[in-house]
Amino acid sequence: MAKREIPEINAGSMADIAFLLLVFFLVTTTMDSDFGLMRKLPPIVEDMKTPPVRKRNLFTVLANKDDELLVKGKLMEVSELRNAAKEFIANPKNKIDLPEKKEIDVPFFGRTMVSKQVISLQNDNATSYNLYIQVQNELAAAYNELRNELAMQQFGKTYDQLVEIGDRDRVKAIRKIYPQRISEAEPRNVGR
Amino acid sequence: MSKFKKNGKKGLPAVSTSSLPDIVFMLLFFFMVTTVMREVDLKIMNDVPEATEIQKLENKALVSYIYIGVPIDIKRHGNSARIQLNDAFVEVSEVGGHIEETRTNLSEPELPLLTTSLKVDQKIEMGIVTEVKQELRKVQALKISYATRERLRK
Numbered sequence: 001m002a003k004r005e006i007p008e009i010n011a012g013s014m015a016d017i018a019f020l021l022l023v024f025f026l027v028t029t030t031m032d033s034d035f036g037l038m039r040k041l042p043p044i045v046e047d048m049k050t051p052p053v054r055k056r057n058l059f060t061v062l063a064n065k066d067d068e069l070l071v072k073g074k075l076m077e078v079s080e081l082r083n084a085a086k087e088f089i090a091n092p093k094n095k096i097d098l099p100e101k102k103e104i105d106v107p108f109f110g111r112t113m114v115s116k117q118v119i120s121l122q123n124d125n126a127t128s129y130n131l132y133i134q135v136q137n138e139l140a141a142a143y144n145e146l147r148n149e150l151a152m153q154q155f156g157k158t159y160d161q162l163v164e165i166g167d168r169d170r171v172k173a174i175r176k177i178y179p180q181r182i183s184e185a186e187p188r189n190v191g192r
Numbered sequence: 193m194s195k196f197k198k199n200g201k202k203g204l205p206a207v208s209t210s211s212l213p214d215i216v217f218m219l220l221f222f223f224m225v226t227t228v229m230r231e232v233d234l235k236i237m238n239d240v241p242e243a244t245e246i247q248k249l250e251n252k253a254l255v256s257y258i259y260i261g262v263p264i265d266i267k268r269h270g271n272s273a274r275i276q277l278n279d280a281f282v283e284v285s286e287v288g289g290h291i292e293e294t295r296t297n298l299s300e301p302e303l304p305l306l307t308t309s310l311k312v313d314q315k316i317e318m319g320i321v322t323e324v325k326q327e328l329r330k331v332q333a334l335k336i337s338y339a340t341r342e343r344l345r346k
Contacts, residue, residue, distance in 0.1 A: 011213065018216035025220060029227035034249040036309060036337035044329050125319035129312050132321075133241040133338055140245035186322075 037136055057099040059088045059119045061135060065126035069135070078134050085142035089117050089178060108154065108173045122185040143180050150174055235269070236261035236276050241314040242343040249337055254305050256294045258287065260320060261313035273316045275324065284323045288331040311339040
């Protein structure tokens, strides 16, 4: 019997087909990965009684309709906010106009002085969203930097690294010393 | 005469294109893996702000998106900030209902993990964002994420 040769399939159009698919995926998909500032909203509580907070424990940030910041009664640029917030939260020199401290037990640290800081944020209805995010970002950065410094001092690793390797106990201890307390007031028409 | 004289033309040999499909397939797989299917057609301008202290949204199945911005087609939809859910414009009061609807598709242990991602244009005024946040508080959708682009830390 004669040996029948199988003809070779022409693969020349393979590239065209693949290109077609490639173009399809390029058009229909997006590359945006979802990053964002994670926040937790407070639940609605009826007849809420806010506990009184002493003035020295409060870091008020007001943003008006012209995107100007008033921090503790002083005009401030967004770029200065981070350091001001850091100094307020940690109160390293125990100044009397910065938050008071309370001694509590923290695992890994023993008895530690923890400041009773609260950051209060209030914005106008006409404040731009960009400014709001920048303020939120700077405040979060202040907390993160302090936490990183503390973690580096105590454990030889930054806070971010601790979170990454999933060391929950140490993360919790650091959070106990620098708890993120940002309170947002209902917006008012500030400065109008 | 000469034994070594080649007969025929002395043109350049054609470049082999047989590996072209492989290259293109490689590109194709790269794009298939790194990108996601576009879910909604944005009818608003959506230029989110930049931030450094960001976290990645982990479970995309448990995220519902709310887009806020100025309509692209100003003539038809006006030039004030609007909220877009899926493919339609909605009013602030309808946001809660949408969240409830998303919840019905989830199982009990997944409910507290549901995150609402607010994709808000950076030029928008805070008024509408605050209203949406109040609406989310009413339906107990407390986990939110302000969508931002990544900016490198200095």
